[in-house]
Amino acid sequence: MKKTIAMLPGDGIGREVMNGAREVLSVIAEQYGHEFNFTSGLIGGSAIDERGVPLPDETLELCRNADAVLLGAVGGPKWENQAPANRPERGLLAIRKELGLYANVRPVKAFECLEERSPFKKSVLQGVDFVIVRELTGGLYFGKPSGRSGSGEKESAVDTLVYTKEEVRRIIKAAFEMASGRRKKVTSVDKANVLESSRMWRETAEEVKKEYPEVELEHMLVDNAAMQLIQNPARFDVIVTENLFGDILSDEASVLTGSLGMLPSSSLSLNGLHLYEPVHGSAPDIAGENKANPLAMVLSAAMMLRTSFGLEEEASAVESAVQHVLNAGKRTGDLAAADEQVLTTEEMIAEIKESLEEDNAII
Numbered sequence: 001m002k003k004t005i006a007m008l009p010g011d012g013i014g015r016e017v018m019n020g021a022r023e024v025l026s027v028i029a030e031q032y033g034h035e036f037n038f039t040s041g042l043i044g045g046s047a048i049d050e051r052g053v054p055l056p057d058e059t060l061e062l063c064r065n066a067d068a069v070l071l072g073a074v075g076g077p078k079w080e081n082q083a084p085a086n087r088p089e090r091g092l093l094a095i096r097k098e099l100g101l102y103a104n105v106r107p108v109k110a111f112e113c114l115e116e117r118s119p120f121k122k123s124v125l126q127g128v129d130f131v132i133v134r135e136l137t138g139g140l141y142f143g144k145p146s147g148r149s150g151s152g153e154k155e156s157a158v159d160t161l162v163y164t165k166e167e168v169r170r171i172i173k174a175a176f177e178m179a180s181g182r183r184k185k186v187t188s189v190d191k192a193n194v195l196e197s198s199r200m201w202r203e204t205a206e207e208v209k210k211e212y213p214e215v216e217l218e219h220m221l222v223d224n225a226a227m228q229l230i231q232n233p234a235r236f237d238v239i240v241t242e243n244l245f246g247d248i249l250s251d252e253a254s255v256l257t258g259s260l261g262m263l264p265s266s267s268l269s270l271n272g273l274h275l276y277e278p279v280h281g282s283a284p285d286i287a288g289e290n291k292a293n294p295l296a297m298v299l300s301a302a303m304m305l306r307t308s309f310g311l312e313e314e315a316s317a318v319e320s321a322v323q324h325v326l327n328a329g330k331r332t333g334d335l336a337a338a339d340e341q342v343l344t345t346e347e348m349i350a351e352i353k354e355s356l357e358e359d360n361a362i363i
């Protein structure tokens with residue numbers, strides 16, 4: 001199979017983990033006889049430094065000419081004082097909007113061998129396997145008006161939470177589709193006791209449910225959901241929610257896996273061009289030190305192999321390699337216990353590659 005993969009490393013550890021994903025994908029290409037053509041584009045702070053804007057046109061063009069996009073992470077203290085319209089994060093929001101990436105799918109699965117690394121009891125982690133389906137191109141992140149006016153104590157700032165029914169319906173449908181192939185339960189998370197947008201969200205969820213009689217639908221207020229996620233996480237199958245709620249709940253959920261560095265995601269469009277990105281950010285506190293956990297990025301690449309290219313066996317091989325390496329006690333600093341050896345980002349990638357190669361030798 002011949003595929004073009006646009007790689008947007010971005011900033012901070014984004015660059016380090018992207019290098020790792022590329023190496024892993026190269027092994028897969030060689031082992032399974034595929035030809036992956038990697039192209040590379042600027043986004044975020046590095047794009048601001050080199051091109052003056054967080055999402056240059058040429059980067060968008062590069063993505064549109066690719067079969068799938070991989071993104072590392074954007075942002076960092078260097079660009080914190082940029083004008084709001086020219087912050088690194090704006091590049092990320094813009095690419096999501098431009099490519100129509102409305103559905104961000106964030107699977108949360110607790111690896112048994114990492115149970116010790118999570119602050120939760122084993123009994124809480126048993127059977128944790130859910131997916132957060134986060135709306136990604138609407139809601140509070142994109143609503144207008146958004147901005148500041150006035151001055152002194154009378155200065156005001158506004159952000160707007162707005163959704164069209166159509167936007168809500170398509171993300172809820174995506175969640176029901178996903179639940180149909182899983183444990184058939186959708187938890188729609190909102191704040192319908194306060195927000196009008198949530199009341200419309202809830203009504204729409206009920207409408208969509210009629211098309212999926214075999215899937216159970218429950219509604220949950222977001223504050224309760226934040227609590228249930230750590231009290232009884234195994235109760236969830238598919239969670240569907242508004243952009244900002246989904247952002248917050250997914251970082252919270254990552255603690256169940258032991259580290260934010262373990263959570264991959266896919267950002268899906270309706271036209272077949274999808275983007276894959278770890279849930280974590282550019283981690284300025286460890287950037288440039290070869291310390292980052294590359295597994296969220298590697299697992300995002302596996303999601304790409306499966307979802308964009310239909311390469312189930314290859315995706316499973318990458319996931320099995322991750323499992324194998326973790327089972328063997330290999331850990332980057334975010335996951336290592338005090339008495340355990342700490343691997344660098346590059347060493348972790350070398351372990352994954354070795355495991356893939358060994359696996360292939362057995363076949």
Ligand code: NAD
Pocket residue numbers: 010013072073074075076077089092260261262277278279280281282283284285286291292293294296334
């Ligand atoms: P962050 O996710 O970058 O880091 C939070 C904490 O988790 C840090 O202590 C960090 O060291 C740790 N961490 C994150 N990923 C890790 C990994 N792979 N391995 C080991 N440890 C890891 O969040 P933040 O510090 O709040 O944000 C830093 C910058 O990243 C900000 O500019 C923010 O806007 C940006 N950000 C970008 C994305 C993205 O591009 N998708 C996502 C989140 C945050």
Ligand code: IPM
Pocket residue numbers: 075089092093247279281
């Ligand atoms: C994420 C990030 C982004 C978001 C930021 C960097 C704009 O936190 O992908 O989770 O809030 O969507």
Ligand code: MN
Pocket residue numbers: 247248251279
């Ligand atoms: Mn986030």
